[in-house]
Amino acid sequence: MSDRHLHIISFDVPYPPNYGGVIDVFYKIRELNAKGIRLHLHIIEYPGRDRAPELNEYCEEVFYYPRLTGIKSAFSLIPYIVKSRRSEEMMQNLLKDKHPILFEGLHSCYYISDPRLSGRELIYRESNIEHSYYLNLCKAEHHFGKKAYFLVESLKLRLFQKKLKYASAMLVVSEDDTAYLKRHFPEKDVYYLPSFHANRELNILEGSGDYTLYHGNIEVPENEAAAAFLIKKVFAGTTFKLIIAGMNPPQRIVQLAAKHANIEVIANPDDEELFTLIRNAHVNILVTFQATGLKLKLLNTLYNGRHCLVNPPMLNGTGLNSLCHIASTAEELTEELKNLENKQFTHADAMERQEVLMNAYSNDLNADRTISVIFGS
Numbered sequence: 001m002s003d004r005h006l007h008i009i010s011f012d013v014p015y016p017p018n019y020g021g022v023i024d025v026f027y028k029i030r031e032l033n034a035k036g037i038r039l040h041l042h043i044i045e046y047p048g049r050d051r052a053p054e055l056n057e058y059c060e061e062v063f064y065y066p067r068l069t070g071i072k073s074a075f076s077l078i079p080y081i082v083k084s085r086r087s088e089e090m091m092q093n094l095l096k097d098k099h100p101i102l103f104e105g106l107h108s109c110y111y112i113s114d115p116r117l118s119g120r121e122l123i124y125r126e127s128n129i130e131h132s133y134y135l136n137l138c139k140a141e142h143h144f145g146k147k148a149y150f151l152v153e154s155l156k157l158r159l160f161q162k163k164l165k166y167a168s169a170m171l172v173v174s175e176d177d178t179a180y181l182k183r184h185f186p187e188k189d190v191y192y193l194p195s196f197h198a199n200r201e202l203n204i205l206e207g208s209g210d211y212t213l214y215h216g217n218i219e220v221p222e223n224e225a226a227a228a229f230l231i232k233k234v235f236a237g238t239t240f241k242l243i244i245a246g247m248n249p250p251q252r253i254v255q256l257a258a259k260h261a262n263i264e265v266i267a268n269p270d271d272e273e274l275f276t277l278i279r280n281a282h283v284n285i286l287v288t289f290q291a292t293g294l295k296l297k298l299l300n301t302l303y304n305g306r307h308c309l310v311n312p313p314m315l316n317g318t319g320l321n322s323l324c325h326i327a328s329t330a331e332e333l334t335e336e337l338k339n340l341e342n343k344q345f346t347h348a349d350a351m352e353r354q355e356v357l358m359n360a361y362s363n364d365l366n367a368d369r370t371i372s373v374i375f376g377s
Contacts, residue, residue: 004375005038005060005099011085011107013043013064015052017198018271019217019247020296021127024173025104027196031367033058042093044085044108065090078110079130079156086110100374103167106130106157113166123374124167127195129177131157136290140221164188169373176291176317193369194318194361195296199303202357204350209282209306211241212337215274216286216297218249226287231256233330234285235263240337242285245269245277278305283340285333287311298324299361302353306345309336319360323353 010025017026033039039059044067045051055062065087073084085107091114094101100121103109105128112122131154138150161184164170169189172178178192214230216223227244231253235242244257245266257263269277278284284305286298291313298315301308302323309325311333325340327333359365 003038004036004371005040005097006032006374007040007042007094007099007101008104009042009044009090009101009108010104011044011081012046013049013052015054021105023197023296024125024127024195027198027363028367028370029055029058031196031363032370035367035371037371040093040099042090044087044090063090063093077156077159079106079153079160081107081130081153081157082110082160091116102374106160106164109160109163113163121168121374122166124164124170126170126172126177126181128173129180131155131161133290137221140225140289142221146221171370171373174317175319178317189373191369191373193366193373195299196363196366197296197299197303197361199300199357200363201303202350202354203279203304204306204345204353205279206345206347206350207306208342208344209280211243211281212283212285212309213243213245213277213281213305214285214287215245215278218244218246218253222288222290224250224253225289227253228256229287229330230285231260231263234333234337236260238262238334238337240341243277243281245274275304281305283307283309283337285309285337286314287333288314291316299357302357307340307343309333309340320356323356 012022014022014025014029017023029039041055041059041062043064045064046067051064068084068086074080076083091111095116098120100123102123102125103112104125109124111117134150134154134157138147138154141147141150164185167188169191170181171191171193172181173195175192178190182190214227218224218227230242239262242263243266247268249265249267254265257265278301284301286301287310288295295314302320307325308323309327311328312326315321315324325336327336
């Protein structure tokens with residue numbers, strides 16, 4: 001039995017791994033456990049996600065703490081997403097030993113500067129440059145109240161980011177974000193380490209399909225804006241079939257799509273249905289107006305789907321440019337769809353993907369890299 005122990009503070013219950021942030025957390029837990037690391041998982045519970053006994057299979061201990069939502073967490077210079085994830089009970093559990101602590105996302109970093117943790121190995125796992133992410137959410141949001149919240153939270157997150165000077169090292173999901181954090185924390189060890197994910201091998205159908213797919217959590221303002229852009233600017237007035245699939249599509253998107261015979265919305269597909277949609281699409285189209293973090297849906301698409309058409313912000317220092325068709329404007333996206341219309345996805349295309357993905361994005365290799373940073377071997 002390994003004597004290497006690691007505390008992990010998770011901002012949410014990481015099972016089921018069905019959205020961006022928790023996907024990285026869960027598959028990291030699975031891989032580290034397989035390498036013999038003894039994990040002590042601390043979860044800040046978020047309303048709407050149940051406790052997951054499945055996590056006990058991978059962890060020595062699993063602790064749950066309530067998220068402290070409400071006024072006391074809102075009226076503070078500390079960002080709400082951070083302040084609401086404090087727990088003195090969690091701190092007391094962390095103080096029972098001297099094991100390293102992995103903070104998952106800025107959300108979980110309330111205690112990273114606490115003097116009681118002085119001398120401990122404190123690892124920050126970056127998932128986004130959060131203040132930039134929230135500023136872009138503000139720009140994409142239509143509701144004035146939510147827009148104001150995102151703006152204020154962005155300002156608070158920018159200030160709170162300074163607390164990362166207390167981290168021993170940082171593990172960062174994209175090359176662009178790595179460069180950013182190296183500039184702002186030149187004295188710190190900052191490592192590029194892509195997200196962990198569900199894929200162990202490529203699972204792509206060769207040949208062609210008869211539709212284009214856009215998928216994501218459509219209720220997130222960033223994704224709602226992307227879906228609206230594709231409907232109005234790219235697919236309206238064309239013969240290309242577009243399917244928009246994802247969680248909780250707003251009525252605005254449903255109504256926009258209903259105006260066009262070539263556009264269909266599939267609400268809340270389960271994992272199997274979404275996997276089938278990705279694999280059978282001729283083109284998976286992914287656009288974003290936020291060049292932050294790593295878009296895990298891009299990675300999932302490259303492992304399982306045929307042609308992948310993206311705009312430049314979707315790539316954001318991923319090193320995946322050679323595997324995608326890239327277009328910046330609505331006109332360029334439409335032109336690229338025409339170019340791909342009769343283009344088969346070949347065995348050679350799949351082999352090119354495999355060579356790139358199995359190096360930088362191998363869960364096994366990235367688990368070894370994580371262990372090396374934290375434990376030195």
